[in-house]
Amino acid sequence: MQSVIEVASTWILPLVIAGILVAGAVRRIPLYNTFVDGAKGGFGTSVRLIPHVVAMMVAVSVFRASGAMDLIVNWVHPVAAWFHIPSQVVPMALLRPISNAGSLALLTDLFQQPHHGPDSFAGLLASTMQASTDTTLYIITVYFGSVGIERFRYALTVGLLSDLASVVGSVVAVWLLHPSLF
Amino acid sequence: MIDFIWLLLFLGGIGTAMVTGHMDKIAQAILDGAKHGVELAFALIAIIALWMGLMQIAERAGMVRWLSRLLRPVGRWLYPSVPPDSPAMGAILANMSANLLGIGNAATPLGLQAMKELQAINPIKDRASDAMCTLLAVNTASITIIPTTVIAVRLQYGSQHPTEVVGTTIVATVIGTGVAIVLDRLFRKLSKRKEAS
Numbered sequence: 535m536q537s538v539i540e541v542a543s544t545w546i547l548p549l550v551i552a553g554i555l556v557a558g559a560v561r562r563i564p565l566y567n568t569f570v571d572g573a574k575g576g577f578g579t580s581v582r583l584i585p586h587v588v589a590m591m592v593a594v595s596v597f598r599a600s601g602a603m604d605l606i607v608n609w610v611h612p613v614a615a616w617f618h619i620p621s622q623v624v625p626m627a628l629l630r631p632i633s634n635a636g637s638l639a640l641l642t643d644l645f646q647q648p649h650h651g652p653d654s655f656a657g658l659l660a661s662t663m664q665a666s667t668d669t670t671l672y673i674i675t676v677y678f679g680s681v682g683i684e685r686f687r688y689a690l691t692v693g694l695l696s697d698l699a700s701v702v703g704s705v706v707a708v709w710l711l712h713p714s715l716f
Numbered sequence: 717m718i719d720f721i722w723l724l725l726f727l728g729g730i731g732t733a734m735v736t737g738h739m740d741k742i743a744q745a746i747l748d749g750a751k752h753g754v755e756l757a758f759a760l761i762a763i764i765a766l767w768m769g770l771m772q773i774a775e776r777a778g779m780v781r782w783l784s785r786l787l788r789p790v791g792r793w794l795y796p797s798v799p800p801d802s803p804a805m806g807a808i809l810a811n812m813s814a815n816l817l818g819i820g821n822a823a824t825p826l827g828l829q830a831m832k833e834l835q836a837i838n839p840i841k842d843r844a845s846d847a848m849c850t851l852l853a854v855n856t857a858s859i860t861i862i863p864t865t866v867i868a869v870r871l872q873y874g875s876q877h878p879t880e881v882v883g884t885t886i887v888a889t890v891i892g893t894g895v896a897i898v899l900d901r902l903f904r905k906l907s908k909r910k911e912a913s
Contacts, residue, residue, distance in 0.1 A: 572773070589722065689852045
């Protein structure tokens, strides 16, 4: 099972690309020109994102550099302990909805700590959290920003609440599948 | 809401810096944040261009239509306000398929495409429609089957069982996505009631 998944995770991307190209060839589509035609849109889309991403990244960067993130971790700690979330994992869980690169950096940081390798409880829990949710704030900014939506309604609330559910879900998942680590 | 969070992050940060004496780091943090923002956006050009190119081929080959047909019942249930034959539904279902396959790189441009199509049928242009909120709920919870990046990082840091995370991710993501869908339904109903009264 382990090796099947391992192979699948490296094969899936190339296979998807090959599948698309073969399907295009079977339907006799001009592959190269169609690709170039579609890829053209990539530049404009990315450039349109710059102001949104800059705005959010600056705010997050200020928040982290000031030490405010560390303060919140201290507040959240008792609640986290109740859910069996080690305090080293808390900043990652908090940063996850805000910054993908940031939480990935914290994940690797955790892996390097002597008592928390990737196979430890904290390591597996943090891996699961990183893998099972996406950067809510970034997705909302980018998706809505790309079409000029300014009134988000309940989207952000639902996004953040389901992040919380994923964090709790990660604990449940590790507890279910690896009870020995608890 | 976004105004509030943005302001909170700034003022919370600057306020904390005042108290803790980290003010010297703030100016640098502002510049670093802006720089990372631009770098991220530029890094995205490569990925978005690649997948938009491939997806253009997939679309002309009729693959998106084929996938849409497969996932249509799910789409109709999740997005009752989107006409089942519209290009918006096609893009939504393609985005969903990419998320399911764990190709997050492909999911983003497809999601943006879906957003564009949804905006075309959105009666109030600066306000998110029901379907847009659902699209975000599904994407932020992002059902993932094979978390490629995390497996790679685990391997890099000497994990004995790098793929152990696959099983736990599937369980966690099913819980997260389930909650997201339920909450989306709930809030949709609540907002309808508020508008009606």
